[in-house]
Amino acid sequence: MEENNLFPVFFKVNRLQLLVVGGGNIGHEKVSAILSNCLDANITVVATWFLPELVTLAKTAPNVTLVQKPFSCGDMLGKDLAIAATNDKELNGFIWEKAKGSRVLINVADTPELCDFYLGSVVQKGNLKIAISTNGKSPTVAKRLKEVLQEAIPGSINEVLDKLQTIRDRLKGDFTEKVKQLNQITEVLVKRD
Numbered sequence: 551m552e553e554n555n556l557f558p559v560f561f562k563v564n565r566l567q568l569l570v571v572g573g574g575n576i577g578h579e580k581v582s583a584i585l586s587n588c589l590d591a592n593i594t595v596v597a598t599w600f601l602p603e604l605v606t607l608a609k610t611a612p613n614v615t616l617v618q619k620p621f622s623c624g625d626m627l628g629k630d631l632a633i634a635a636t637n638d639k640e641l642n643g644f645i646w647e648k649a650k651g652s653r654v655l656i657n658v659a660d661t662p663e664l665c666d667f668y669l670g671s672v673v674q675k676g677n678l679k680i681a682i683s684t685n686g687k688s689p690t691v692a693k694r695l696k697e698v699l700q701e702a703i704p705g706s707i708n709e710v711l712d713k714l715q716t717i718r719d720r721l722k723g724d725f726t727e728k729v730k731q732l733n734q735i736t737e738v739l740v741k742r743d
């Protein structure tokens with residue numbers, strides 16, 4: 551079996567600078583996926599034309615800038631993450647080269663082998679967030695699994711998290727003692743009878 555070496559992390563995209571090149575279906579899909587997690591994400595979208603839905607969406611987000619022009623190397627300046635989502639594979643490869651030259655992490659939407667990271671399918675229940683990846687095998691399965699988990703996890707999980715945070719802040723004792731107590735309190739979450 552092929553190895554799955556992906557290491558999941560959760561980015562604070564309102565503290566990073568993102569570049570998306572391409573404003574068609576995929577550019578729109580990626581920007582919309584980011585904004586549904588963080589409406590104040592900092593995103594510059596560079597494209598020769600934009601899908602009207604993306605123009606409408608950008609108006610709802612305070613830190614999204616649409617720049618209508620062909621991609622140029624300077625667009626990579628000061629960026630932390632980039633997504634190449636144009637319909638030109640050769641151009642996407644060129645954007646990848648520029649990102650690597652600037653040490654910017656990049657996702658090339660049509661070429662998983664060139665991706666430093668994948669976008670995940672995201673389950674959200676208040677403060678709980680679960681990101682799903684199929685190692686690029688089937689984003690559709692990731693989407694379906696998201697639907698299953700979204701249904702299965704009760705909305706009350708957010709209250710549980712809030713209460714646990716209060717308890718966590720109140721607990722006295724050294725670190726080991728706190729961890730022991732938190733594990734005892736949360737044992738019910740995994741108990742089967």
Ligand SMILES: C[C@@]1(CC(=O)O)C2=NC(=C\c3[nH]c(c(CCC(=O)O)c3CC(=O)O)Cc3[nH]c(c(CC(=O)O)c3CCC(=O)O)/C=C3\N/C(=C\2)[C@@H](CCC(=O)O)[C@]3(C)CC(=O)O)/[C@H]1CCC(=O)O
Pocket residue numbers: 579580583657658659660661662665667668669670671672682683684685686687688689690692693696
């Ligand atoms: C999870 C999600 C996040 C997001 O984008 O928001 C996501 N794709 C989603 C949906 C989706 N994408 C595609 C379909 C159509 C059916 C199909 O082709 O399967 C559907 C389903 C649909 O839309 O119903 C087509 C597609 N996707 C990629 C390629 C290129 C290739 O594989 O070569 C092609 C073919 C292009 C072509 O043929 O032209 C590549 C990638 N897509 C990824 C993520 C990364 C791997 C994630 C993983 O490890 O599982 C990766 C590798 C890179 C990346 O984009 O980060 C999002 C779920 C949204 C949700 O949760 O609702």
Ligand SMILES: NC(=O)c1ccc[n+]([C@@H]2O[C@H](COP(=O)([O-])OP(=O)(O)OC[C@H]3O[C@@H](n4cnc5c(N)ncnc54)[C@H](O)[C@@H]3O)[C@@H](O)[C@H]2O)c1
Pocket residue numbers: 571572573574575576577596597598599600601619620621635636637638639641659660
């Ligand atoms: N990762 C995924 O989830 C996924 C899913 C489906 C398709 N894809 C792939 O993604 C690619 C994009 O597909 P699409 O449907 O969004 O295409 P599209 O035709 O809808 O949009 C293309 C975009 O690229 C821009 N563009 C083209 N040349 C440019 C340049 N020189 N500078 C700046 N912008 C430029 C256009 O202005 C436009 O906004 C395709 O290769 C497709 O196979 C990826």
